[in-house]
Amino acid sequence: MEGQAALDKSLEFIRGQAALMRKSLDADGRLLVATKYASTMLSELRTQQYSPKQYYELYIACFDALSQLGSYLREDHKNHHLADIYEIVQYTGHVVPRLYLMITVGTAYMSIPNAPVKDILTDLLEMCRGVQHPLRGLFIRYYLGQRTREHLPSVENAPSGKGTLSDSIKFVITNFIEMNKLWVRYQHQGHSREWQKRLNERKELQIIVGSNLVRLAQLDGITSTVFAERILPQILEQVVQCRDVLAQEYLLDVLVMAFPAEYHLETLEQYLAASERLNPQTALYKILKLSIDRLIRHLKDSNLAEQFSQLSLMENSNDLENAEGKSKTQTPNAKSTSGSASETHESKAGGKVEPDQLEGPDRAEAPDQTEEPDQTEEPDHTEEPDQTEELDQTEELDQTEELDQTEKPDQPAKAESTKNSSDAVDKLQEAKVDDEKTDEPNGELSEQTLTEIQELEKLQTVWGSVYATYWKFIAQLKSRLSLHGRANIAQSLIKLVLLVRPNETQFVNDLLLFVIGENEVKSEQATPEPKPKEESNSPSFAAPYKTEQEPVQEAIVSLLNTLLDTLPVFIVLSYPHFHTLLKSQDSSMQQTIANHVLKVVLSQGATVTDMAAANKLFELFGLVIKAGDTEQLDLAELVHLLRGSTAESNVQLLKLALQSFKQGGVKVIQRTYPSLVFSALTVLRQYPDSNRSELLKFINKAIYDLGAIGGLAETAFRLYVLSGSISDQLGAQEASYEFFVEAFTLYEEQISDSRAQYQALCVLISYLRSTTGFSFENYDTLASRCTLYGQKLLKKPDQCRAAYLSANLWWVPELESKRNDTKLLDALQRAFSVADAYMDTPVSIGLFVELLDRYLYFYDRGSKLVTAEHINRLIEHINKELENNNEESEINEPKSHFERTLDYIRSQVDSEPRFSEIHT
Amino acid sequence: MSFFSQAPVEIEIKFDGEEARQIIDTKDKDKNTHHLAPLYGADETVKGSVIIRPRDGRKVEHTGIKVQFIGAIEFKEDKSQPNEFISWARELAAPGEVRHAETYTFEFKNVEKQFESYNGLSVKLRYFVRVTMFRRMNDIVREKDLWVYQYKPEPEGTAMVRMDVGIEDCMHIECEYSKSNFHLKDVIIGRIYFTLVRLKLKHMELSLIRKESVGVPPNNTSQTETVVRFEIMDGAPVKGETIPIRLFLSGFDLVPTMRDVNKKFSVRTYLSFVLVDDAGRRYFKQREIGIYRSSEE
Known part of the structure; x- marks a missing residue:
């Protein structure tokens, strides 16, 4: 890069001159020679060609050298009166080096006791006007600010010439104003096609302008009164007057950040009045947000x-x-x-x-x-009645829930x-x-x-x-x-x-x-359907100064999310305008928000207790549900947050949820309906005394839909069985019977896969067996059905297993009423014959061994018709089969199973005498 | 007039108390040679001694020795006719011979030196003492310069000077400085208001220009010389800006204003405001300032 090469050359030159300057100082204290070198060095800062960043490098190099000169001057001031040196450096022919030297000498002078500090400040400030070039002027004044920083007086009263706090304030503010003018002027020099480039360069320079405000805030003795009366008005006036967008936004930012929040609190009116007068292109909202955010930070930081x-x-x-x-x-x-x-x-x-x-x-x-x-x-007692009602319910349940769900x-x-x-x-x-x-x-x-x-x-x-x-x-x-x-x-x-x-x-x-x-609200009422780009017809958007596309949606999403993150979700949902605002967004945006609401609800674990809240919630989620792109599992989780205080309200809530989920199509139904059913079953348990029929109807309907619309026949089947079992436990035999019947129907109509059929049958048998409340006829019907289904299974091993499982239906040890020895034996024997007829011997042997276990079970539990003879015959049969097929490797597993069973029988002989009848 | 001429005698002129006097160092602009001369007041007695030493101990005959005090205006162009506005003479010795080194004293009591010494581009105003040893063949002459300052009180009516300068519809500035007469160690203080700026300015300078005119109008010639160039502004101001002027004068080689000195020449100093634009064009405005030597220095 050519610029870089030139810059390196310049830096080298500066360092060379600085070295010569130091040599003159160190070797023989030839101060005047040293200042000559310094002046030559500084003439490099007169350059035109560099960008602000490069110029800053030069500045830093010079700054270091001048620091050394400054400290020499301070130490040596007894030999060279600094007032004289101050005059001598003013002979420097060029204004930029002259001013750097004047500032260096002047500030060294200020550090000497009894120096006319105020006069020096005034003089330096005045002389700096000689540099009107924006870049060089900015740096000269930055240098002035940096050098004077430590010597600014902060006393209220002082003999004339010494300077007071007021003088310091005036000094810094004046320097600030001049710098700002130069900074703004920077924008307006040169070709208009380089406007943006200059804007970027100005951004690089902004910090040196802002440094004045920081310095002002760091002055000792600044109080809120001083700020309000002597600082703020002038700064605001300058910010308003300069009419520059970048300057206004940046400087107000610095102003707000540099001074304590308490000051801003007291001067808010001033600030607002000024922001009203800013350039219309300045983003007013940024200006306001700055100060609000500042106060927020203060609130948080200060406890x-x-x-x-x-x-x-x-x-x-x-x-x-x-x-x-x-x-x-x-x-x-x-x-x-x-x-x-x-x-x-x-x-x-x-x-x-x-x-x-x-x-x-x-x-x-x-x-x-x-x-x-x-x-x-306290004004907060005047809240809307419905809102408070909703809230206290939330609260109550919240507490109970927290106790429940500690994990x-x-x-x-x-x-x-x-x-x-x-x-x-x-x-x-x-x-x-x-x-x-x-x-x-x-x-x-x-x-x-x-x-x-x-x-x-x-x-x-x-x-x-x-x-x-x-x-x-x-x-x-x-x-x-x-x-x-x-x-x-x-x-x-x-x-x-x-x-x-x-x-x-x-x-x-x-x-x-x-x-x-207001405009949007009105048009919203006139035309309820959401308009895609409502910006265009609102006058506030027609403003000519809207230059770049603002991320409106992001802002709104962020606003709504803030609400959701800071307030309990149901309070947020109770604001009518929350919904209005939400509806003004396009549907994808609405979905995003709705999804967020969903997450928040879940993460807050906020239970939904009344219809009003639930209505709003589901109205909101309607979109998500329809779009079907949400996590359906979240919706399912939501179901568990629906908790009415009565059975009635629970039913209402669940119905509402069902209605909503139904809109979501197959996927949503598949994921959410089981939750609904479980939730309903929980309610059923929770309120055993209430009117169940509605709940039961609800459950029935939900399961039906799950099977019919959702296409999840197996799940529906299981839910039916489960519901049947629970209803049975709660003493609702008729409902229980119905559920089982529904399950059977589903089995017949929908479950066709042989594997699925077998598994369904297993489930059915186990639940049916555990029921207690059925009348004999009903049980008999259902059990016979099961047995029948078992016989109709496709594969023989399944048939066999179904047969010996269904044996359990006929002989329940705990229950007198369910002991039918004949049917038990029938079932077992059918199982035996099916196994015996099966061609694949190893499998058939396995089935025999399994069957042996069943026999033993019933024998152990004391079935009258299952005798030791049955068992002995079976053992003998198995032994024979094993001998016949000794060479086949597949029989190893049934064989070892068989041996374990025999071991078991032997081990039982001691405790149970009946086992001695069995010959192992 | 070399010290080491092959003249048979060596003549040395000594002023009384020369060592204690301030020595003024001036330089010929063209030859780059320095002249050192002790400083005298306007009415001061010029007193001293002349030592004449024969070389090699030979006796030297002469037809008389004279000492003169001369104030003269010399022109570079025309050396033939020195304009001596003062000439006083004393007889130091009657015709005779010099065998040993001899010392003669002289005194020009309260001689009026009405002008200030000056060493300019084309004209010099000198005061000197000349010793002449008259001989039959060629006279031996020896000269020694002294320097004279004319202290003046501050001229009356030195009010603030203001002037408006401008190029129509393009540039308009108002210059303002503290007074119209400055002593040599004074400071020019002032400011410049920019009331209209349409030029793209690069910088602004102040210059002090010395103008030396010789002769009487219309037959006069003049030469100018820029004594000081001093940048007072860097970059382009906008309308409404004010730039400070502060120029310390003591560090520069200025001379007091001289007007029609003996009707032969004038030396004047002008303050010039120079604006330089982007393209390097210079716009300027000059104005004479009076310079005097103040006794308070």
């Missing part, structure tokens, strides 16, 4: 957020105290309104912590008159947050205990705690008003904010509000409305 959330906790416990006389349902309501931060805390630890708090000295002994006003001031994977995260907040509460209590330990009388003590609380409340009011200020402002300037901008601001504001007043979730709805904008 204020935590304290506020504790405060609202305490308010809630006040509620609790006051509500004691009132109806019991009020209490969880109050708790649940404490919002996101305390939500998890409440749900688990809340139950334990709050009673403690009630016992705390401040609560118990606090004078009533101070507490009462707090109560009336849920999301527990650790929750436990941690719980730990944090309960830690905080613990600390609070510790503090109280500490207070108590001091010998002061109790009354005084609680007053002290109370004043702390009151102060905190005052602070909260201040922060609350911040929100109001922003709100008022953005409401006025709505037309200047694009949808994207509004979404961004709303996102930040929501975070802010919830940190200050976790309870006041009502604001959120207002904000959502603000994001949507």
